[in-house]
Amino acid sequence: MSRYFCSCSFGKDSIATALLALRTGEPLDELVYCEVMFDDAISGEVPEHRDFIYDKAIPYFEKRGIPTKVLRSIHTYVSSFTRTVSRGKAKGKINGFPLCGRCRIQRDCKIPPIRNYLNRQPEDAVQYIGIARDEQERLLRLKGKQVSLLARYGLDEQDAKTMCRREGLLSPVYEFSNRGGCWFCPNAKDRELRHLYQHHPDLWQKMLELQALPNKATEYFNRTETFTSIDERFQWMDRQLTFYQEDDDMMTRNQVERIREQYPAGTRLVLERMDDPCPIPEGTAGTVVAVDDAGQIMMKWDNGRSLSLVPGVDSFRREAPKQEPAMSM
Ligand code: SF4
Numbered sequence: 001m002s003r004y005f006c007s008c009s010f011g012k013d014s015i016a017t018a019l020l021a022l023r024t025g026e027p028l029d030e031l032v033y034c035e036v037m038f039d040d041a042i043s044g045e046v047p048e049h050r051d052f053i054y055d056k057a058i059p060y061f062e063k064r065g066i067p068t069k070v071l072r073s074i075h076t077y078v079s080s081f082t083r084t085v086s087r088g089k090a091k092g093k094i095n096g097f098p099l100c101g102r103c104r105i106q107r108d109c110k111i112p113p114i115r116n117y118l119n120r121q122p123e124d125a126v127q128y129i130g131i132a133r134d135e136q137e138r139l140l141r142l143k144g145k146q147v148s149l150l151a152r153y154g155l156d157e158q159d160a161k162t163m164c165r166r167e168g169l170l171s172p173v174y175e176f177s178n179r180g181g182c183w184f185c186p187n188a189k190d191r192e193l194r195h196l197y198q199h200h201p202d203l204w205q206k207m208l209e210l211q212a213l214p215n216k217a218t219e220y221f222n223r224t225e226t227f228t229s230i231d232e233r234f235q236w237m238d239r240q241l242t243f244y245q246e247d248d249d250m251m252t253r254n255q256v257e258r259i260r261e262q263y264p265a266g267t268r269l270v271l272e273r274m275d276d277p278c279p280i281p282e283g284t285a286g287t288v289v290a291v292d293d294a295g296q297i298m299m300k301w302d303n304g305r306s307l308s309l310v311p312g313v314d315s316f317r318r319e320a321p322k323q324e325p326a327m328s329m
Pocket of ligand 1: 036103104105106110180181182184185186187
């Protein structure tokens, strides 16, 4: 009897493929997941995605009778980074960062364990690959016993996403990225790097430490920048943000000053509407006592109460000046 397995990164397309097999009764014996490691202890998966895989997705499929085979290479990102180049112009240097578009990590950490696994499978084993029907180029690259269930059942990438979301199996990685992948990927977009910088400073620091290693064959993290220059750029962005936040505070202080100028102590106001569970009755007049630092107008109302007015929330107007009685001649 043939064996059926699904190559699963636990992104939307591969999860939807496994869900589709369960829903349609297509045979499925096992999910196969290859985890790239940063070093011997730290996963290369974005931490949110890694937690999702181990805490949610694997247990879900296990409960439904589909076990997951986890594969790992003996090589890690760090071992590949620090390995000495044995020939060519960079001979004697350490590898350094993998190149964009020619990722060495794929070659060292991903392909060998998958190849070993495939070699152990019977010849007629069928491999489901998570490729949607709208990914024509990738579909054309399928070979041998590789099958796209999504294409067979006419599902596109959006359908795959919807399917995962409905089942509560959409990885949180899609909240800040439109793809999975290693957190140290040289193809990462700024948004993904920024997420790492803000939410995983420990991992960020590890990349800065690698950048600081001497005698690297490549200094650049990606096509245009070193990791240090990305770090400096993000720090600069942070300083700009802080500057604008301070600027916002300045505006608030200026606004308070403007309210003080507009409504000096002694100004007479009449309430039109107050947003309060126990408001001052509409039409009540009162006298401004002062404006506090939050811009609220402290009042002494004619009915004896002292609830403050909040400009922009409550409505009020100046009391019309009293008419002088006409002099009778
Ligand atoms: S996600 Fe990026 S770093 Fe990881 S194997 Fe793929 S190309 Fe390489």
